[in-house]
Amino acid sequence: MNISPTNPIQNPLFQKIEQVRRRQAKVQDTHITLAHGSGGKAMRDLIDDIFVSNFDNPILSQLEDQASFNLTPLLQQGDRLAFTTDSYVVDPLFFPGSDIGELAINGTVNDLAVSGAKPLYLTCSVILEEGLPVETLRRVAASMKAAAKEAGVQIVTGDTKVVHRGAADKLFINTAGIGIIPRGVNISAQNIKPGDAIIINGEIGNHGTAILIARGELALDTNIESDCQPLHSLVENILHACPQVHAMRDATRGGLATVLNEFALSSNVGIRLYEESIPVREEVNGVCEILGLDSLYLANEGKLVVVVAAKYAKTVLSAMKLHPAGKDACIIGEVIPSPTGIVLLKTVFGAERIVDMLVGDQLPRIC
Amino acid sequence: MNISPTNPIQNPLFQKIEQVRRRQAKVQDTHITLAHGSGGKAMRDLIDDIFVSNFDNPILSQLEDQASFNLTPLLQQGDRLAFTTDSYVVDPLFFPGSDIGELAINGTVNDLAVSGAKPLYLTCSVILEEGLPVETLRRVAASMKAAAKEAGVQIVTGDTKVVHRGAADKLFINTAGIGIIPRGVNISAQNIKPGDAIIINGEIGNHGTAILIARGELALDTNIESDCQPLHSLVENILHACPQVHAMRDATRGGLATVLNEFALSSNVGIRLYEESIPVREEVNGVCEILGLDSLYLANEGKLVVVVAAKYAKTVLSAMKLHPAGKDACIIGEVIPSPTGIVLLKTVFGAERIVDMLVGDQLPRIC
Secondary structure, three states, X not given: OOOOOOOHHHOHHHHHHHHHHHOOOOOOOOEOOHHHHOOOHHHHHHHHHHHHHHHOOOOHHHOOOOEEEXXXXXXXXXXXXXXXXXXXXXXXOEEOOEEHHHHHHHHHHXXXXXXXXXXXXXEEEEEEEOOOXXXXXXXXXXXXXXXXXXXXXXXXXXXXXXXXXXXXXOEEEEEEEEEEEOOOOOOOOOOOOOOOEEEEOOOOOHHHHHHHHHOOOXXXXXXXXXXXXXXXXXXXXXXXXXXXXXXXXXXXXXXXXXXXXXXXXXXXXXXXXXXXXXXXXXXHHHHHHHHOOXXXXXXXXXXXXXXXXXXXXXHHHHHHHOOHHHOOOEEXXXXXXXXXXXEEEEOOOOOEEEXXXXXXXXXXXXX | OOOOOOOHHHOHHHHHHHHHHHOOOOOOOOEOOHHHHOOOHHHHHHHHHHHHHHHXXXXXXXXXXXXXXXXXXXXXXXXXXXXXXXXXXXXXXXXXXXXXXXXXXXXXXXXXXXXXXXXXXXXXXXXXXXXXXXXXXXXXXXXXXXXXXXXOOEEEEEEEEEEOOOOEOOEEEEEEEEEEEOXXXXXXXXXXXXXOEEEEOOOOOHHHHHXXXXXXXXXXOOOOOOOXXXXXXXXXXXXXXXXXXXXXXXXXXXXXXXXXXXXXXXXXOEEEEEHHHOXXXXXXXXXXXXXXXXXXXXXXXXXEEEEEOHHHHHHHHHHHXXXXXXXXXXXXXXXXXXXXXXXXXXXXXXXXXXXXXXXXXXXXXXX
C-alpha cells in the first residue's frame, strides 16, 4: 500500500497520518508519569513545554543530543576552559530565599566563577520521581530561567529521566557548566603562601540554617533566608582590582571550615582564623547553640573565600564592598607557615583551637 | 595559646595536630553513610579512594571545584565544541553484557561521537543512597575507568551526593562530556534530504531485552547481552570514508523508531523503513511477541543510525563493515519527500504502516 496523491482522504493511512500530526506539543498530565521518561511523545512534549520554552536559545532549540558552539569567539575572551558539574538533591525543593532551580544554576555558575572563568553554557539533567506535580517542575524551570538570565548563561542541552514512585525523592537536578578563563588568571588552591590574607564576602551559615528551619522538624521560627546568589560579577570586580588572586572558592557544603582545610592541605600551609572577625548572624549562632552545630561548617550558597597577598588585601576588600554581593566583605584570617595542613581558630576568648575537616555529617541534603 | 617551636610534644594542640594528620585517606566503612556526602573528611576519603584513584589524570588530581584545560591544542583538531549530558538510572545496576558505570561513559561518549566530535573530557556526578555497599561503588568506578580508557576520554571533575535510605534507588550517575568537532563536519538532524539512505550498524533491541530479562520478573532465560559499546571510532571511520554524512544519532531510549521520528520531524521529510532489512535477533522478537513489545522501540546502547546521500551509501556501508562495531551494518530504509514528519514501515507482508513516536512508556529505567 502506498499513499495515493489522488483522493487522499479515503486512504486510511493518510487519515492516521493526519491524526498523528494533530497532536499538541503540550503536557496534558498534571503529574509526571513514567511515559515522560520513555524517550517518546510524552517526553518530547514535556521537554518542549517546560524546558525549551523556558530556556529558549538558538543552541538548545536545535534539540540535538549534544549542543555545539564555535570556539573562535571564545578565544577573544580567554585561552582556557573551566568545566564543572554538581548534582542538587536539596530537601525541601523550595525554601526561604531560594529553591532547587536557582541553586542548580548559581551553584554551577559559582564553581566556574571561582576559577576566574566567565560562565557561558550550562546543561540541565533532571531525575523526576513518578507522581511529581508537573506544576512543581514548571516552577523550578521558571526559577532556573530567571537565575540563568541573571548569571548571563545559556542552558544549551539537557536530559530527562523518570523513576518509579519511591525510587527518588521528588526531583534531582544535575547541571554541568563551561566557562572561559581570561588569559593571565591563575587561581588555584595550590597557590597560597604564608602571609596571605583570607577574605570572605559576608555572613556564613545562612543557607544551611534556612534549609534546617524549612524542614520544619524543629519548633524554631527565624527570618533567615538562603544566601543563594551568583558570584560571577563579584569575581569579575575582584579580578579587575587584583588579577593576582591566589585562591578562591565558594564555601558551600561543609562550609567555611571545609574550604579552608582544603586550602591548607593543597598549599601545605597553616591558616589562622579570627573568630571575632567572622560575620555570623545572631539567629544562626542561636540555632547552632540549640542544636550543637558549628556555623563554620554550615553550608552557604553565595559565599566566597578569597586568598590574596597581604599587600593586595585592602584593594580587594574595597572592590568587593562596592558590589552588592560583597558589601559585608571582611578579612577573617591569615595564612601561616605552620602547622601545615591545619586550620586554627583564635577564639574570642583568646584561646586557639583546631578547626578540623568535618568528621561525620552535619546536615544532609542542603544542596 | 600559640604553638611553641620548643618541646612541641608537651603541647596539647600539637598532639591534636598530629592526630588529625595521621588519618588515612581510605574509606573504612563497608556501606555509604550520610557522612560520605557531607563535604567533610569522609567524602574526601571516598573521592580519593574510589574516584581519584580510578580516574587518575593530571586535571582531576588537582581537586579544584572545576577542571580547566587549554583551548589552544584543541584548535588543531577542530573549531567547534560539542557539549552533552545524561543521567543514568538503569535498574539493575549490573546486567548481562554491561553495567551502569560502562553505560554512563559510553552513553555520553556516543552522544558526543554522533555529532562527529572526538570525545575528550567527561564529568562524573553520583547520587548515592545511604546504605549502598562501598564495594558496589568500587565495581562501578572500575567499570567507568575501563570504559573511559577504551573511549580515550578523561574524567576530569565530579560531584558526590548522598541521600537518605529510600530517597534514591541505590545509585544514579550523571556524566557530562566535551568533544571537539573537526572542521568541515556538519552533522544535524536538520540536514536530511529525500533520497538519502538510512543505515544502521547492527541488531536492534538487545540492550532493552537484556535489562528486561535481568530484572528477573519474567520466567524467561535468554543469552542476550546489552550492546553497550563506544561508537567514537566507528564514527571516525565513517567520516573518514564520507565527511558529507547528513545526520547521525545513537538509537538509545525510545529505540530506532524514536530516532527516525526525530529525524523526520527535524528535516520535514518522510522516512520509509524496510522491515525485512532491519536486523533483530530471533530471541528479541520472541520476547517482544510474548510481552506485546515492538523491537523498533527497544533501547540500544551501541547502535548508530547514519543518514547519507544515496550515492555515498555503499562507501559508508563498506567502511562500517570493516569496524567491529559495524560488521552487521546494513541499509534499512530511505528518505522520501512525503508524508513529512512521518515514518512508514514496509512490512514483510508488503503492507505499509506508520511507526509513530512512542506514546506511553515501554520499559522504564533502561538507561
